[in-house]
Amino acid sequence: MTWLVSLPGADSPGACFFDCREQGPSATPEAALTRTATKHDDVHSKIEGSSDYVSNAAPVAVWETNDEGRCTFLSREWYEFTGQKLDAGLDYGWIDAIHASDRIPAREIFAAANRRRERFHLTYRLRRWDGEYRWVIDTGHPRFDDDGRFMGYIGSVIDITEWQRAEERLRANEAKYRAIFENAVEGLFQTTPEGAFLNLNPALARIYGYETPEEVIAHFNDIASQLYVDANRREEFVRLMERHGKVQAFEFAIRRRDGSQAWVSESARAVHGADGKLLWYEGTVEDITERKRAEELMRASEQRYAKLVADLDSIVWEADANTYQFLFVSRQAERILGYPLERWMNDPTFWRDHIHPEDRDYAVNYCVQSTQRGESHDFEYRMIAADGRIVWLHDVVSLEMAGGKPVLLRGVMVDITERKRVEQALRENEAFLRMSQRVAKIGSWQWDLRTNAVRWSDVMYDIYGISPGDFDGTLAGAIRTTHPDDLPGIQTTIEKIMREGKLCPVEYRVFRPNGEIRHLWGEGEVTQAVDGRPVLVTGIVMDVTERKRAEEERRNLEAQILHTQKLESLGVLAGGIAHDFNNLLTAILGFSSLAQSQLPADSGAVPMLREVEKAAQRAADLTRQMLAYSGRGKFVIEVIRLDSLVDEMVGLLGSVISKKAKLQLDLRPASIEGDATQIRQVVMNLITNASDALNGQPGVIQVRTGVRRAEGASLRSRFVPDELPAGNYAYVEVEDDGCGMDEDTLARIFDPFFTTKFTGRGLGLAAALGIVRGHRGVIHVHSRSQAGTCFQVLLPCSDQTARPAAANEPAPHAMKGHGLVLIVEDEPSLRTFTRRVLERSGFQTMDASNGKEGLERFRKCQGQIAAVLLDVTMPHMDGLEMLRELRRLGPEVPVLVMSGYSDAEVTSRFDGTGASGFIQKPFQPGELIARLCALLPQSSNGVNGDAT
Template sequence: MNTPLKLLLVEDSETDARLLVRQLEKQGFQLTWERVETAAAMRAALMERSWDCILSDHNMPAFDAPGALAVLKEFNLDLPFIVVSGSIGEALAVAMMRAGAHDYLLKDDLSRLAPAIERELRDAEMRRQRRRAEKELRDSQALYCSLVENLPQCVLRKDLAGRITFANESFGKLLGRPVQEIIGKTDFDLFPAEQARKYQEDDRQVAVTGRILESVEENWASGEIRWMQVVKTPLRDAEGAVTGVQAIFWDITEKKRAAEALARNEAELSAIYEHAPVILLLLDLDRRIQRFNRAAVDFFGRPESELKGLRGGELLGCIHALDDPRGCGYGPVCETCPMRQALADTMATGATHRRVVCSVTAQKAGRQKRIAILASTALVKFDGRPMVLFCLEDITEKAAMEEQLLRTQRIESVGALASGLAHDFNNILSPIMMASEMMRLKAADEQERRSLEIIHGCAQRGAQIVRQLLAFGRGLEGATMDVEPKGLIRDIRQIVNETFPKNIALKTQVPGDIGVLKGDPTQFHQMLLNLCVNARDAMPQGGVLTVQGDAVDLDEVYAAVAPDAKPGRYFRLRVMDTGLGIAPEHLDRIFDPFFTTKPAGKGTGLGLASVLGIVKKHGGLIHVTSQPNQGACFEVLLPLFAASATSPASGETPALPQGAGETILLVDDENTLRQVTHRALLSHGYRVLVANDGAEAVSLFAEHKAEIRLVLADLEMPVLSGPQMLQILRRMNPHLPVVIISGLADQEKRLREINPQNLWYLPKPFNVADLLAKTRLALESWAAQPPA
């Protein structure tokens, strides 16, 4: 999606404004934007140019959202006005909506921003269309009055007493009198008595029966006989009661007028047929095209001279149209074609078929393409012959979007499953990591120590897999940290050697100390692994996979010609294979979400799309070159940085912080994790009280309130959950420091919204060093606070 959007930001924070802009650009908007923070600046911006949408912060030093809405109303502009605030209560939000705002969002959750803007843009367009429609209705009514007044046909209306209440100019001209003199008179005042009685009787019949009366009558008003077509209809009030009679009559003496009207009607129908937005075909009983509209010519892209005489499948380019020498409709597959069946039934029985869905493999210019067609059939007469009106609508894109939606829903299901698995695995991995760490410190010999290191390393690798599951399933991001390129390639080399088929040879070129990448290491690993998996799949018969890394400098000349490039030093990563290569027509689409050339069930079409997202997120570039049957080369450029000065020296093992006899309340329903954590704290100088659930923790805290200096608690527990327990403990001691333990990254944010003070977060799985460091940090931070 690359939707242009002219956006006016009412925001005092340049940082927040750019955050909103980046969010919208990430979600596919091409922005032209301006930030204002005063009423005067907003007025100037509204006068200077037109805007598509306005986003406004609620509270600013010199301005606010209600003021911005008032300025917008001064200009009488119907623009979507959305409040985006860091914190806004429900009452204020309701007040803004009542004042005319279209929506409100919180800055810490911008996931609804793009959908909200798209919705409000559609609503604004609908309002504009409605106003146009209302104006057209008023114009139509005025036009109707004007038409009636100026119709060449005579129009008059009478009440039930026979008095004329309205007459148009044509009727006045027919009688040779001004219209003002006709109003209020009866037929006896205007016509001979015999003719007046005839008119009166006709009026009475219409009024009594409530039916339309049509007749052809002689008229001598002009001094010569003229034949008039007369149509009399009853006039009714809002309740449906007859209040009078309307008569319309016109001169039908000249047949030319009727012929002209007929020709006009035919032209209108032909115009409707020609300009209909769907493909319209008229087929004879041999299913050959005899007539087609402009939409058909545009869709099929063939000269009009080539269309007539073709059958539907031949026109669509169906690959089965040549299965039989007789052409479309006679091949073995044709009998199961829904369009063929609908046509045959319409021809045989005259039945109408609507919205028949058919999938066709079409071949054009040597390329095959699967298209989805929505077809309708009806039996009609044209030029006196029975024909089938065949309506076609291309729904290929719609069907593809529905398929994408189903795939997205499946991925969301994987995310929910990943969250549940992460919780269970974290409870398993944490005891293994801590127990192996403590046992390693007390190991009797080197062989035993190495075995424990292997166990600890495997547990850490399991923790990494859990984080990757969460990152994929829920979009959770890890912390930004320094990542060495050489370590990245070495990690992937180990995974490839252990998991890829043996007929794929791996060659790597590991860079030296060229600097570091800054970002989420999980995402960097995912990016490189996806590229390697893509290369593996391109070599089903085996081949050579090459992963190379080095440093390059991009100058300003290169940056000026390469989109999104900036001058600087970059880590260049090349992933090359000797596989099938990529067809030239697919190169422009390989990074599109859900696009895949793999067979059904072999790929989701998300691998390269996620690679592109990770590269762009970290300020990088990606380029691919390939030729069919000559392999492919993916080149990624990522910015390099100097290593952080605070990074510990290689091989340096910091001493574990020790306790000083402080009492800690440990709360966890997982017995194994609770036991290992208990032992780790005891062995490092702490006194520990243990609770199996939240209810027991509250009881223990009430009994030992004066002794407990820190609570270390899980979140997901029976009887009384972590958040509920925390609220109760904080009522007993508002300044109580708490370290919460959870494997779900969003829990910390949720708890901070409830109890933000003296709260620390320890993510699962953790080792002894993590546990002791977080415990000491919480105790020292609390001790350093001034007394309440």
């Protein structure tokens, strides 16, 4: 907030503008006044005769105070502007309309100025009648009587909000051209006492109009004549430096390189050597040209305001409070009423005689009685103009007191004839509004509790859908058509009226004769007798059926959101199921492999075990699809040529899709970053679904790839709620002309385990959706029953070049190891399987069923354990918690983490915990041995490199 205090006058030689922001947080309005340079001698003469500036039509208000600083008069515009009640702003009540943050500074500045009897003006935020705070300038002039005694202040308030907004818009328009200038630091300099520059920064060079500091140093040899517009200011600067050794905010005009003039503010100090010899001057320079320009604008604004007050279209007057003889009347009186000013001033009964006869007694008595009570007042009455016109006046009167008695009346008579005409028009409009309410179907009613009679307006019959003849005019008849479920609420409302005399808003339903249910809202007021008994209830009723329908639509939308949350919950469930299945499949696959290795090759059990192994692998594929749907699938990210991948998959699926399907390919180059295996699964599911949609009939399957720009609606899908950024996206589209889908089927196609195929598992599209979301993509489906289906997948483009797939690495040799391995797994079958696999490979083992038990065993055998095989999800203490504790005991021991979730998810959870490696369930014995041996050193404690 800025407090500008002008003392003693903005146009006087000793004027001083003080901005609290420039003086630090300790600055106060009292300090601002203390810093005033001089006292303005002719303040009294300026205020003398200023009463003709007082006018109610000022931009905000004019005001007066007494010698104690208490407000004795506020013009009508103050109350119209602030919405305060009449006379509420007097004394110190005007402060209540000021913004809470500005009140204390405003009062302190005013009090300090009042003590010094000096002119001031300040800015603050003033609350308007509608609650908006507006910036205003408040200017006050001290008043003195003929003997020089201080009488108080006269002042004015100007709304400068729009001026400030205009200035802000102007600054915004110019910001891009002035950005460098505004962001520059202050100018810094060092000069000799004679004025030659020793050093300066680029900011100061720019202030002076030069490109570089070197140009300034080279150009100036006599700054008094070359830089200062007024050389005397340079001499004054030197005198101050010699006297005080420093200057603060020394302002002067400079001549820039291009000949233009600018204003700067300089703060400097003299630097002396150890011997006391003056070495140089150094300091800062601030360009204050804009501030000076703003001050000039402010002075011009004040002048315009003074002229505006002089030209106000109101009668400003002063009168003796004892004789009611006019002492001053502004010239607007001649124009408004047509009588010469001499009549007003010389005829003691002029005012009374020219008041309209019907208003005379009231107006005179009201004014006299209010004055005798020492109360400021305002009132309205009619006067007869010289040409016979009737003129309505609003007279606002304030009193000047002395010794507790009124001595002077001041007032402003505002011509409100036009306002009265408008008020009449307003009354007519109110009548029109009542008619409009009838058109808007707002019904009104009255219930007389003394007679139990109920009266309805015509609109009430329309709302209830009945004719006047169908209503018997009783309370029972009024509530007869109320919905049975709402009758208790109506009865409670009636009881509250009788008990407390209150009627709260109520909503209820009614049946129309045609069976239609309408929702109604009503409220009213209760009229009470002298003894407090309720005797009459008056209210209105509105039909809110359409609003209720809109609320129902909103609830439906919330249900859709809940549906989305349900799908997310299914994803979590699918991930959990997949994790548990992987535990089981690890045991099935592992024991099948172990059993085959222990049987002769010609054993009849070997083919059966291989079938078990195949079935388990198919089950593992299902768990991978469930993990993909849940977003927990394993992703190996690489740059992929999407068109090449689709072309490859089309070739592989040739024997799978319908022989009657005709494939049409339009494969344009497109690269993405993703997991090739997962993307292949998406393409395979889309193409096989398209083939199935043909139902064995001839048809066409179109497959397209390419790149397109996507943004906005094209990146929003009912199936993918994620917000995706606009950009280039690779696309793959699979379109068929098969049976299509209805809306119900379309809404569920991505639900896990939902399928329309007799032999389907309902995981293909669910997994595809999870894969697409995992790749930060979106999927769209367009389908109509018997009109075909089009799936469109958009994936973020990659600007990298796809690399050819690396050659397959040779399978690792079977390894023999030895050493003690701690197996921590809560699933008994998995503990047994891993123990047998490790022991067959030469390891010794010990196991534990949870993390807590595993940690105890590790403590007992810490020096003997060569490695730890650790499950993630276990009771009592899970793998993550155990690993943290284990690293405190044995930071070097290798730990291989195993889980049914993907390595990406587990790695993110175990990041920074010291896990040595990860293996995903289900796994084969050879894979487990290879992973474990890779973590152990090739030494006596770990692995022998002999092939077996």
